Amino acid sequence: MLIFESIVDGIRDIKDHFGRTLLQLFGVILGTGSIIATFSLSVAGKEASMKFYRVSGGIERIWIGNKPTGKVTLDAKALASDGLTYKDALALRAEGKEIDLVSPVAQDSMSVRYGAIEKKRDVMGVTPAYSPISFFHVERGRFITDYDLQSAARVVVLGTARAEEFFGSDNPIGKTMIINGAGYLVVGVMEEKYFSFDQRRNVLRWMNRQMYMPITTMTTRQGQPLQNGKLSFMHARMKDVKRHKEAVAEIERILQRQHGVKDFQVFSRVANLAKNESENKMYDVTFMICGIISLLVGGIVIMNIQLASFNERVREIGTRKAVGATPAQIFFQMLTESVLVSVLGGLLGIFAGKFFTQGISMLTRNPAIITPGVIVNALIFAAGTGLFFGMYPAIRASRLNPIEALRTE
């Protein structure tokens, strides 16, 4: 009852002193707006990077690479080492308990010809595990099989960009390409990969530009025994994301034993993700602080104006007290007004937030999602501001001595 009347009174007050209310609203609108923008961009950013990981191999993928040479810290033994070889992949697959897939990859630049077109192109030597570990599948034909691997078959699978480059709109499957002078049968074409953070640049375009042959074919064609075949890198898939540290440690232990030196590096995407997250958190916190400062300023304005309005209304408060309003009732009424203003500011702040979010999203081409949860959070913050900063004027009003209040001119 009193709350209803207080809200009606508050709304009348807002209407009667619109300019003043506008001042009060301003800080709250900006504060709520920037909090909404922060949350929306951060939520959307997280979602986008999670999605990126999902389409490109999941967070359970571990990357194992050669340590860049030429570093002073490498000792002679490391320099003499062959780096990652096919043997290492076999060892990991045989001994790794934390991992269920190992995909060794060798890369080479080769002369590729079909018909009149001849180009130097990067080719990847892979095993069948490459496809599931990268979440990258064939669209037409088939991928490299175990049989291809065992028989070092001269087969090739094309990324969409390569298929188009050499075959245009023709079906490449069943055709023969000449790679480094030998004929290779095209057995498959990969799906087209697309992912963009900014709706413009396809960050997975490099995947479409690959072509694949069995790793055995590549190494034996290079004239090396398969076991010693050098690898550009390996992927491994951990069984349990929660045990990512153990998985990395296990890989490092096996490779260390194989090589005798640490001439390799192991990165897990989970660890990467955590690192990114802590970086993002810093941005989030920065924006959050901006929002909170805006709300703080808004709150101080609310307090000031409530105090001014309180001075104007001393007589009115005195009258209310004379007719029997208890201190608690006066406190409640004054506080309702502050909260009302701040909630109104919060509601308008939603629009400001939408505007900010879309603006930033358009400028930086980052995605943004405004979720209901974000809006609820921002409104709670706004109402909290009114509650907190309305406290002091409300306490002053509730403690007013009615006799002195009524004497005030």
Added chain:
Amino acid sequence: MSAVFKFESWQESEPVAPTAVAVDKSLIQLERVFKTYDSGENAVQALRGVDLKIGAGEFCAIIGPSGSGKSTLMHILGCLDSPTEGRYWLDGEDVAAMTGKQLARIRNKKLGFVFQTFNLLPRATIWKNVELPLLYAGVDGDERRERAYKALERVGLADRAKHRPNQLSGGQRQRVAVARALVNAPSLILADEPTGNLDQKTGGDIIRLFEEVAAGGQTIVLVTHDPAIAARTHRRIRIVDGLVADGDELE
């Protein structure tokens, strides 16, 4: 309660006389009421032991020169202030020792105020103004509106219910204030110089309104320095130097 405690209290309480003075049927009973304003070194004694009884249904005036303490007495009677010393029973309740919140409840339920300066809420309608005491009493919306409307009818302003105070004349505003004072059916109406801001004629109208209300059995205490107005009440209480002067006849 333990048996031990009972035993002790029996021992203690046996010879004790009743602390509360037998309250007679007076609506208001003040007993040796002192009010001291302690402003640093020189304390000012505004009331110096006032004894006063006002019966239910009385229509009386408190008169006295300015600085005599009549405003202070009025504030204490109105439960806006507490005596420094002494007892005050209002309608059988000992209000002298009450807390701020309790006093607010007493003002809300048992008192109605009419001020010299009307003190209406400027931005609320007449109707809302009259409803105000009921709002704080927690009376339901419909009942509140109905009772406020009846009070406005009683002072002859029902047709102005939806106006704002600044659309009314001074006399009309004071009638609204009287309606507000009546709306909670108080035990006592206190009017502080209710005609002070009005011209002779409208002031007379307001006094006539008070006479009508008093004729209905309502207790009214009116503070005034105007002998002509005091003369129209049934009893005059003269305050001189913080005390009730003997004799309540006009001089």
